Amino acid sequence: MADVLVLTTGGTIDKLYFDALSTYQIGESVVDRVLKTARVTLSYRIAEVMRKDSLELTDDDRALIARTVADAPEQRIIITHGTDTMAQTAQALGSTAGKTIVLVGALSPARFAESDATFNLGMAFATAQVAASGIWIAMNGTVFDGLRVRKDRAANAFVAVE
Numbered sequence: 001m002a003d004v005l006v007l008t009t010g011g012t013i014d015k016l017y018f019d020a021l022s023t024y025q026i027g028e029s030v031v032d033r034v035l036k037t038a039r040v041t042l043s044y045r046i047a048e049v050m051r052k053d054s055l056e057l058t059d060d061d062r063a064l065i066a067r068t069v070a071d072a073p074e075q076r077i078i079i080t081h082g083t084d085t086m087a088q089t090a091q092a093l094g095s096t097a098g099k100t101i102v103l104v105g106a107l108s109p110a111r112f113a114e115s116d117a118t119f120n121l122g123m124a125f126a127t128a129q130v131a132a133s134g135i136w137i138a139m140n141g142t143v144f145d146g147l148r149v150r151k152d153r154a155a156n157a158f159v160a161v162e
Helices: 031-037 059-071 086-092 117-130
Strands: 004-010 015-018 023-026 044-052 076-080 100-104 134-139 142-145 149-152 157-160
Touching (some): 004 059, 004 117, 031 117, 059 076, 059 086, 076 117, 086 134, 100 117, 134 157, 142 157
Parallel strands (some): 004 076, 076 100
Antiparallel strands (some): 149 157
8 A cells, every 4th residue: 555645636737738729628646746846755646536627626526536535545545636626635634534635736737837736736645645645726835724715816815714
């Protein structure tokens, strides 16, 4: 069993830009490449759950993510996720007990040179190792209680809520 399970669900972190279409599409996950480039030595396992923009996630998708987390033997789990509905998925995971679950995403694709993805993923990896069991969101230098956070779309940032 790995020390950390990384579940990929899609989102901006794994988006590709297609010039001919002038659109982004979610591609194969870059998580393994990022972790290898960072020379992460702690054992980890990566499993793809889906490849969706978080705005397209349904209640059934969130239930699948929750079941995957519950069924995993690992106690430390990172979920890559689109930022727009990350807080909703965190709420859906709220009943998962005894595991440290960290949701993470990016505001620009990991394939972009100036992306926040690598930093955010590193923060999530560290948070998964040191945080108490519960639901967490690691974004842009801050670790949030996943059940008390929202995305402020105007500021394009996460903020804690009471």
